[in-house]
Amino acid sequence: MKLYSYWRSSTSYRVRAALNxxxxxxxxxxxxxxxxxxxxxxxxxxxxGAGVPTLVLEDGTTLTQSLAILDYLDATWPEPQLIPFDPLQRARVLAAAHTVALDIHPVNNLRVLGELKTRFGATQDQLTDWMCHWMRLGFEALEAQLEENTPFVFGAVPDIADLCIIAQLYNARRWGLDLTHYPKLRGVEEACLALPEIAAAHPDQQPDAKVIS
Amino acid sequence: MKLYSYWRSSTSYRVRAALNxxxxxxxxxxxxxxxxxxxxxxxxxxxxGAGVPTLVLEDGTTLTQSLAILDYLDATWPEPQLIPFDPLQRARVLAAAHTVALDIHPVNNLRVLGELKTRFGATQDQLTDWMCHWMRLGFEALEAQLEENTPFVFGAVPDIADLCIIAQLYNARRWGLDLTHYPKLRGVEEACLALPEIAAAHPDQQPDAKVIS
Structure with a gap:
């Protein structure tokens, strides 16, 4: 398979982690x-859609949209399972994943920042405030929903919600968001990055990673 | 069941249509x-997450995030099926749905417009341009992917992609986007609104609909 990916893209990070x-x-x-x-x-x-990632399967079939790709990978190679089968558990896991993937990430991606600069002359400080505002809202909602005392979002193994969160937390650190108030999310990050498969999906480990001061 | 809904919210519209x-x-x-x-x-x-819709089941269980709710409804009441079982077909349908639900809607919702006004003093014309810009990008990507000669996005019956599109087209008309260049999307809209179940989910048919001049 071929994965069209950008090192810092959180949607690419999600799919790299799932493949690993x-x-x-x-x-x-x-x-x-x-x-x-x-x-x-x-x-x-x-x-x-001019986005990343794109996954090209062995037979040349092209898949787009990170969450649709994750759904396909999970249906086709179910071990380890990333989206539960039980309808109610599934709805809970997807809702947590979507809090990142729909409420935070689309408002915070590169093309949105580009439009804020072009249309409204947004300064770097205003962009940082914009990024942090949406992450704060989403992280507060997530922190209120997560269970206590589980390393991952829903128990002992990572699922699609963990993959969305780990990628967004990379972005949060990059933009300097204070994560003090999100101990459960930081716990998820620690548990995820302790797994070599997820650590290898981290932006800094990618072939196109750049050293940025 | 109780559905917490706002008449003009396109995420509420999707779920109303599925329930119907x-x-x-x-x-x-x-x-x-x-x-x-x-x-x-x-x-x-x-x-x-302070969003709509929220679905409260008969036993009091609360579900959030429209796409997670649609997944739950489809798993629990599979007739008519809105998300296919076949992994590849499923990935295609979800990717089309996500082109609306992730690439257009989150950047175009009320809370984003509010922040553009507060942070950047966006005028009504600038807001309209913003709305139309993201719809245009998403609709062009969709129009390029849709099959010819099928009433709905993927064949003879509506699925989750149709529900996302019909709700976004309502928004597009509301903001005055020129739909001339999207004949396939307009075909989907016509086919959807010809179904009484979807027509009844239209914003104007809701108990909280307001006459706005």
Whole structure:
């Protein structure tokens, strides 16, 4: 399989972690979002939404949208299971994942920041405030929902909610958000990064990672 | 069941349509997003994310996040099926649904518009441009992916992608987006609204609908 991925993209991070946990082999094809490679014609043919990640299966089938890719991977290679079968448990896990994937990430991604600069002349400080505002709202909602005393969001093993959270926490640290008030989320981060499969999916471990001062 | 819903919320519209298609009976509890009812303590206890919809099941179990609710409804009452079983077909349908639910809607909702006004002094024209920009990007990506000659997104019956699209098209019309270039999406809209179950979920048919000039 080929995964079109950008090192700092939290949606790519989610899928890299899932592929690693399921011990699937894949080749990373870096897509430089800062250079605008996602808007070139070649890439748009693969992914008309101009986003990452894109997963190309062995038979050439192309999958887009990180959560749809995670759903496919889980249905096809169910070990370890990332989305529970039980409808109610499934709804809870998805709701936690969606608190990151729908309420935080889409408002905080690179293309939104670009529009804030172009349309409203947003300064770097205003962008930082914008990023932190949405993370704070989402993290407060999550922190209120998470159970006590479990290393991962819903128990002893990571699921799709953990993958969304670990990727968003990378972003939070990058933007300097104070995480003091989210002890449960920090616990999830610690438990996730202790797993070599998730640690290997971290942005800094990617072939396209850049040293940024 | 009780559905906490706001008439113009496209995430509420998706879930109302699913409940109607599955012929489930439910009571609508209006949540006035413009008046800020979603941030009152009572409501936050139900839904710490301060969003709509929230579905309360007969036994009092509370579900949040529209896509997680749709997943639960489909797993529990599979007729008519809104998310296919086949992993690949499922990934395609979810990717189309997510193009609306992750790429358009979160950047276009009421709370984002509020922050654009507060933080950047956005004018009404700037808000309209903002709304239309994200809809245009998402609709172009969708239009490029949809099959020809099927009334619904993926064939003869509506699925979760149709429900996301119909609700977003309501928003598009409300904001005056020119839909000329999206004939397939307009076809989906026509097919959806011809079904009484979806027509009954339309914002204008809700108990909390207001006549706005």
């Amino acid at each position: 946990l399921k011990r699937l082999s894949y080749e990373i094809v870096p897509v430089d979002l800062v250079a605008g490679v996602q808007r070139k014609e070649d890439y748009l043919t693969l992914n008309p | 298609l599955k012929r489930l009976s439910y009571e609508i509890v209006p949540v006035d997003l413009v008046a800020g009812v979603q941030r009152k303590e009572d409501y936050l206890t139900l839904n710490p």
